[in-house]
Amino acid sequence: MSGRIDLGLLVAALTAALALSPAAAAPQAGVMDARAQIAAAPSATITNGLITATVLLPEGDKAFYRGTRFDRSGVVSALAYKDRQFYGPWFDRISGEVRDFAYDGDDIVAGPNTAMVGPADEFDFDTPPGWAEAAPGGVFVKIGVGVLRRPDDAKYSPFRTYDLVEPGRRTVKIGKDAVTFTHTLAEPTTGYGYVYAKTLRLPKGQPRLLIAHSLRNTGTKPIVTTVYNHNFLTFGGAALGEGLSITTPFQITSGRPPSAEAAAIRGRSIAYLKTLRDKDRVSSSIEGFGTTAADNSATVHDDGLRAGVTFHGDHPLSKMQLWSIRSVVAVEPFITLVVPPGQEAHWTYAYDYAAA
Known part of the structure; x- marks a missing residue:
């Protein structure tokens, strides 16, 4: 085919x-x-x-x-x-x-x-x-x-x-x-x-x-x-940066925060402070989540493009991290599964898209 x-x-x-x-x-x-x-x-x-x-x-x-x-x-x-x-x-x-x-x-x-x-x-x-x-x-x-x-x-x-x-x-x-x-x-x-x-x-x-x-x-x-x-979100090829934000249900902490000139952690959000160009990168661990599936969620929204996406998972997080360059932003939710012989695991993500 x-x-x-x-x-x-x-x-x-x-x-x-x-x-x-x-x-x-x-x-x-x-x-x-x-x-x-x-x-x-x-x-x-x-x-x-x-x-x-x-x-x-x-x-x-x-x-x-x-x-x-x-x-x-x-x-x-x-x-x-x-x-x-x-x-x-x-x-x-x-x-x-x-x-x-x-x-x-x-x-x-x-x-x-x-x-x-x-x-x-x-x-x-x-x-x-x-x-x-x-x-x-x-x-x-x-x-x-x-x-x-x-x-x-x-x-x-x-x-x-x-x-x-x-x-x-x-x-x-x-x-x-x-x-x-x-x-x-x-x-x-x-x-x-x-x-x-x-x-x-x-x-x-x-x-x-x-x-x-x-x-x-x-x-x-x-x-x-x-x-x-990995959530390779591109917003149609638009340059990413100022006006972009990542929001979670929990207060964000990070042992590896983003560079201060590019983005800032503000409560439950990470706000981009500049438009990414050339080899600019914004990356961060996203910590502070709890032990329930309610925290396996994030919204990525670009105010300039007036578009965004929210994902929700049905398993608790084991890790979450952010990686982005000028052409892509990725908020990455990790879960851990233990499946004994003869048994079966199920997990689902829902992605909701918004555009004005």
Whole structure:
């Protein structure tokens, strides 16, 4: 399957099921234009009449994202509400020579493992299941990616590309207002196996995106995993900064506050004090949250653009942090899951969009 699927032209009740190729996809090599790569990637368009979203499909070598860091399902390359765009590429080019991201003149260049867009999930930024037990040449599991090979004794790095030994089986079910991804993986030598499902749905009559996940442990070992959403919010490519704020339900403290000239913590908010240019960066740990899911929420709003998004999660936070450069702002909520063999975990995020 290739090209763009516009389900808005189909009968509202139409659904489709795709069995995706299990072939291992190599990360991007060389230097490529990010927007051209997205345009060429297989995708599905979903809509509820208020919101229209483009969801990229994880179809082997045709897929946009081929790194070994982020969950490959549910990649949102564009989401429009009223006349506002909320997601899109925050980098200009992709290069296999770049570890994380770098600047080249006026361009931002992302490495193949960081070149992700939209509200993207990553499991186990620090240590994936099976990594600690794997000797060089052995294998470990990156949830949402597959079975990877540990090449040496170096510390695990999400920015490093690892050989994909077993991609598992992926299926996708597409409807007019929803897409469901299922990733089934088994690695008996490590004791890890799972069925991971992720549904993106646009509820009728609401400017809302629901992202519902389930993780069923089919292996013999408990799955202890920390997952976060990177939330690559771009506001349609507008320069970010003065007038932008992040607001939480709790009083914000930070052991790693933002630089004083760029942003300030003010009670429950972080306020940007300048427009970000060139290599400016605003980053901070966001602390002060409690032990209930009520604090797993944040609003990112740009007064100048008169647009914003609020997310709500249904699990308590284990960590939250902020990262932003001139082209993107990311408020990242982390949760920790413990899934014994034979059991299943569920978690959901609701994203509410606002535009004047």
